[in-house]
Amino acid sequence: DAGVTQSPTHLIKTRGQQVTLRCSPKSGHDTVSWYQQALGQGPQFIFQYYEEEERQRGNFPDRFSGHQFPNYSSELNVNALLLGDSALYLCASSKLHEQFFGPGTRLTVL
Amino acid sequence: AQSVSQHNHHVILSEAASLELGCNYSYGGTVNLFWYVQYPGQHLQLLLKYFSGDPLVKGIKGFEAEFIKSKFSFNLRKPSVQWSDTAEYFCAVIIDYTGTASKLTFGTGTRLQVTL
Numbered sequence: 001d002a003g004v005t006q007s008p009t010h011l012i013k014t015r016g017q018q019v020t021l022r023c024s025p026k027s028g029h030d031t032v033s034w035y036q037q038a039l040g041q042g043p044q045f046i047f048q049y050y051e052e053e054e055r056q057r058g059n060f061p062d063r064f065s066g067h068q069f070p071n072y073s074s075e076l077n078v079n080a081l082l083l084g085d086s087a088l089y090l091c092a093s094s095k096l097h098e099q100f101f102g103p104g105t106r107l108t109v110l
Numbered sequence: 111a112q113s114v115s116q117h118n119h120h121v122i123l124s125e126a127a128s129l130e131l132g133c134n135y136s137y138g139g140t141v142n143l144f145w146y147v148q149y150p151g152q153h154l155q156l157l158l159k160y161f162s163g164d165p166l167v168k169g170i171k172g173f174e175a176e177f178i179k180s181k182f183s184f185n186l187r188k189p190s191v192q193w194s195d196t197a198e199y200f201c202a203v204i205i206d207y208t209g210t211a212s213k214l215t216f217g218t219g220t221r222l223q224v225t226l
Contacts, residue, residue, distance in 0.1 A: 101154040
């Protein structure tokens with residue numbers, strides 16, 4: 001049983017560009033959450049998707065948006081990239097309260 | 111807003127030493143508590159969790175944690191650490207008001223370094 005998978009592994013963008021990150025949840029999970037982990041910090045909650053709708057959102061600007069597909073996979077989109085958006089972006093899937101994390105996508109904004 | 115505090119930012123122990131990492135949260139209602147571990151180059155993995163019942167919970171790899179409601183604490187312990195326990199440890203909390211999956215609020219993490 002494959003766990004949570006994310007793509008790409010690494011990504012380098014320049015300021016002002018847009019990026020899309022992808023996540024496939026663990027089999028049987030219907031909820032996907034996204035987190036941003038800056039260097040030396042704990043993960044910060046961005047938003048959570050369930051039944052293709054955004055159910056909860058953290059303190060992130062509207063530049064951060066997402067989508068969940070009928071197969072429960074999800075995308076995170078970030079527009080107008082800033083240097084401060086450089087971080088590890090984690091996807092977590094869950095059925096109830098226990099969240100399983102993927103390996104993350106390392107985004108570098110130059 | 112709920113918050114999680116991990117006061118030990120960097121801990122260095124010798125192998126076989128005992129470990130206790132502190133975690134405090136700020137919320138007066140029902141909480142679900144977690145400890146996650148991030149080994150070098152690997153993804154976050156769940157060590158243990160507390161939802162209800164016995165406040166002393168046991169997790170993988172010999173770790174345990176005790177929920178003390180009066181102190182708003184959920185400290186992680188291990189009687190004898192191994193070199194392979196070198197990792198970053200994160201405490202996290204969910205406020206259980208929806209009854210379904212909800213957001214995790216993480217502490218800033220504790221980097222544990224175990225020396226031979």
